[in-house]
Amino acid sequence: MIDAAIGRIVRQRAGDRCEYCRLQQAHYPLWRHQIEHIVPKKHFGSDQLGNLSLACVRCNLSKSSNLTGIDPLTGEIVALFHPRIDRWEQHFHFEKAIIEGYHANRSSHHLGPE
Numbered sequence: 001m002i003d004a005a006i007g008r009i010v011r012q013r014a015g016d017r018c019e020y021c022r023l024q025q026a027h028y029p030l031w032r033h034q035i036e037h038i039v040p041k042k043h044f045g046s047d048q049l050g051n052l053s054l055a056c057v058r059c060n061l062s063k064s065s066n067l068t069g070i071d072p073l074t075g076e077i078v079a080l081f082h083p084r085i086d087r088w089e090q091h092f093h094f095e096k097a098i099i100e101g102y103h104a105n106r107s108s109h110h111l112g113p114e
């Protein structure tokens with residue numbers, strides 16, 4: 001359980017938008033964005049600010065406890081986007097209303113069940 005004060009800091013740092021797809025909380029009031037562990041607890045991720053990010057429900061469920069994915073173009077196992085280490089602009093771009101990943105994060109859209 002994340003401390004409420006820590007949760008407020010994470011939300012403020014993220015500008016109240018999902019750190020993966022950049023959906024603003026105000027544009028999706030039905031479900032509150034979630035504080036998620038970038039490195040999940042099951043992989044010994046900590047509750048420290050450096051391991052926490054704000055994610056919309058869809059991104060959080062898609063990422064789940066994964067640390068890597070398979071690049072659909074190359075078949076390589078690649079690390080998923082890390083909001084505290086990676087720069088969003090170097091891993092994604094907006095294509096009309098669709099976010100597409102560059103190179104290593106192409107797999108980010110293919111984490112869910114097929």
Ligand SMILES: [Zn+2]
Pocket residue numbers: 018019020021022023055056057058059060
């Ligand atoms: Zn999202």
